[in-house]
Amino acid sequence: MYYEGPIYRPPSEADSLLVQATVGCPHNKCSFCMVYKKGPRFHIRSTSEIIADLEEAARLTGGRVKSVFFPAGNSMAMPTRDLARISSRARELFPNVERITVYASMPSILSHGPDGLKELKDAGLSRLHVGLETGDGETLKLIKKGVLPREQIQAGQMALEAGFNLSLYVLAGIAGKERSLKAAAETAFVLNEINRAGLFTVRIRTLVPKINTLLLHQIKKGSFKLLNAHEVLLELQYLLENVTGPFDLFSDHYTNYLSLNGKMPKDRKPLLAQIETALKRPLCTFRGDFIGTQ
Ligand code: SF4
Structure with a gap:
């Protein structure tokens, strides 16, 4: 091999x-x-x-x-x-x-x-794993993702119409502090549009800056502000409030502050309640910031 x-x-x-x-x-x-x-x-x-x-x-x-x-x-x-x-x-x-x-x-x-x-x-x-990251056009440009929201929608719908099982990876925190909620609304819009063509899976990851990246350089310079755990959870709360579904939701990654798993929209209420509870925890009870090396 x-x-x-x-x-x-x-x-x-x-x-x-x-x-x-x-x-x-x-x-x-x-x-x-x-x-x-x-x-x-x-x-x-x-x-x-x-x-x-x-x-x-x-x-x-x-x-x-x-x-x-x-x-x-x-x-x-x-x-x-x-x-x-x-x-x-x-x-x-x-x-x-x-x-x-x-x-x-x-x-x-x-x-x-x-x-x-x-x-x-x-x-x-049969299955495509796609890094959507965000549906926000401005953020997609800043992070150099090389795709427009309308292309995300078109490709997502096309894959579903062809019968693929689609896993879309959403990267919480990637829009930075100022644009967090606006980007969550845009991501919800893109997911809702793709959803018109069928069911998919959303997999949540949370931004961890990595070595040898432009983003880490921007954080060090102060031009990108990392969200804290509460701000990430507020972004996810806003996202879950604005998606229509149906889709399966998983948080199958070590970077996440909270394990949010369920079916949308059926599990919206318990998932939002889980976030509400977590928001009452002091910041020091969540994992600390770190720089990823892999
Ligand atoms: S640069 Fe990394 S995140 Fe971007 S498309 Fe390539 S593998 Fe995926």
Whole structure:
């Protein structure tokens, strides 16, 4: 099995077989992200090499694999035909596989178009993990996410219409202190628009500044102000008050101050009550600020 550069996978893919399809991230500009800042440069592995790794994994496991994840940062950037080919080969080699998944950016989803997405879904790719971060256009520009809110909506809807299971990662605190609530309202708007096309999963993360990032530099200079735990919770409160749903909500990450899990809108009331209770706790009872190194 061949692995090159940082290999990240979402916590929900902890038990998945990891077969590397791409190396690095084709965008690699987000101000808060350190993962590939020191390389390697983005490239796509040859389809025959990826398939050779899948075949080796099938030999080693006897084909008993329940889920497959194709790292690295955005394997949705592969040409449609190649991603479809490795997905269908994975389905053949692992007959009981329940899902095949990748990290995807919204622009890379759009680049396949409705027909390409259908081809990928038919080939067996089933779940897309997308870093939405925020739906606020001004913040998206500041953090250099490389996408507009209308593209997020279009891509999200297109993925759902093609039948994909979509996990959207919202990064609480990324808009900074002054824009926190405004950005939460814009994020709620984008989620509500995507929701018109179907059900998805929202996964909350909380901003932790990372080494070797532009954002950490901005914090040190004073041009970006990190939210404290109460301010993050107020932002999430505002977000949950303004989303329509339906979607599943998870806070499956160590960065979060509170574990908010449920179904929206059914669980809105208990989730908001959980936030209200947490807001009564003194700030010193939450985790402290730290600089992330991974
Ligand atoms: S957050 Fe995702 S898209 Fe942005 S640079 Fe990091 S890996 Fe690439």
